[in-house]
Amino acid sequence: MKKVLAIILAVAMIASIAVLSGCSGNSGTASTAGSADDGKTSGDAGTPDSKDTGKTYIIYSDNAFAPFEYLDTETGKYVGVDMDIMEAVAADQGFSYEMHNEGFDPAMGAVQARQADGMIAGMTITDERKETFDFSAPYFEDGQVIVAKEGTTLEDLKGKTVAAKTSTVGGEYAESIKDEYGFTINYYEGSDNMYQAVLAGTDVACVEDFSVIGYAIKSGKVALSIISDKPANVKGYGFAVKKGENAELLKMFDAGLKNITDNGKLKEILAKYGY
Numbered sequence: 001m002k003k004v005l006a007i008i009l010a011v012a013m014i015a016s017i018a019v020l021s022g023c024s025g026n027s028g029t030a031s032t033a034g035s036a037d038d039g040k041t042s043g044d045a046g047t048p049d050s051k052d053t054g055k056t057y058i059i060y061s062d063n064a065f066a067p068f069e070y071l072d073t074e075t076g077k078y079v080g081v082d083m084d085i086m087e088a089v090a091a092d093q094g095f096s097y098e099m100h101n102e103g104f105d106p107a108m109g110a111v112q113a114r115q116a117d118g119m120i121a122g123m124t125i126t127d128e129r130k131e132t133f134d135f136s137a138p139y140f141e142d143g144q145v146i147v148a149k150e151g152t153t154l155e156d157l158k159g160k161t162v163a164a165k166t167s168t169v170g171g172e173y174a175e176s177i178k179d180e181y182g183f184t185i186n187y188y189e190g191s192d193n194m195y196q197a198v199l200a201g202t203d204v205a206c207v208e209d210f211s212v213i214g215y216a217i218k219s220g221k222v223a224l225s226i227i228s229d230k231p232a233n234v235k236g237y238g239f240a241v242k243k244g245e246n247a248e249l250l251k252m253f254d255a256g257l258k259n260i261t262d263n264g265k266l267k268e269i270l271a272k273y274g275y
């Protein structure tokens with residue numbers, strides 16, 4: 001009996017020495033970060049904001065790309081699929097963010113210049129963009145169509161100008177078919193400017209993502225027709241960060257996206273905007 005007690009005591013002493021030396025040792029070593037983080041997590045766990053990392057991420061987006069992001073003139077707020085996804089993902093993962101609706105090309109520039117931590121803007125995931133951005137899993141799929149006034153045919157593009165939006169895959173698509181159809185390209189900063197140019201007759205047609213122009217036509221806001229037969233280059237839309245940076249934000253976005261896919265929230269958001 002005495003022997004057993006002695007062994008237990010000895011084991012307990014060794015254990016406590018290990019704990020003590022572990023603690024004091026940590027303060028001067030590389031593993032400090034791990035133990036400091038543990039302390040922070042458990043400290044935070046006692047507060048109501050336990051999931052808040054304390055950082056407010058800066059997110060950029062487009063400003064006229066309904067139904068993904070557009071100004072609700074009644075409330076003066078930006079709404080849309082992307083706005084709702086970002087809100088749902090941030091709520092699910094417990095992080096804060098500030099949304100800046102500046103336009104598509106400005107959003108791409110802001111992420112590359114580190115003015116923004118990430119962007120969500122109906123952004124198509126392409127191999128070329130993967131050289132400078134890291135993308136989340138896709139949350140939607142879309143491709144490009146050619147749009148013009150009713151009665152215009154693809155033959156009518158010959159010798160004319162076609163509108164495309166700066167830095168978009170629509171622009172890339174226009175570049176890839178311009179020789180075949182014999183048109184030249186005028187670039188615009190926003191989707192709305194592009195539609196106006198076609199309506200005003202400045203350009204004979206424009207190239208746009210199918211769901212976006214489809215939504216504009218269906219809502220009666222834009223009196224144009226889709227003149228190409230089916231969407232070209234159909235690919236996923238993803239949330240993006242600058243390549244090699246903001247990995248924790250991207251990880252949270254993916255985890256949140258998975259959760260809102262599994263719990264039906266994403267489906268609900270898409271249904272709200274007619275998908």
Ligand code: GLN
Nearest residue numbers: 062104122123124168169
């Ligand atoms: N999906 C297109 C792209 O990624 C257009 C995005 C946009 O205009 N917001 O280029």
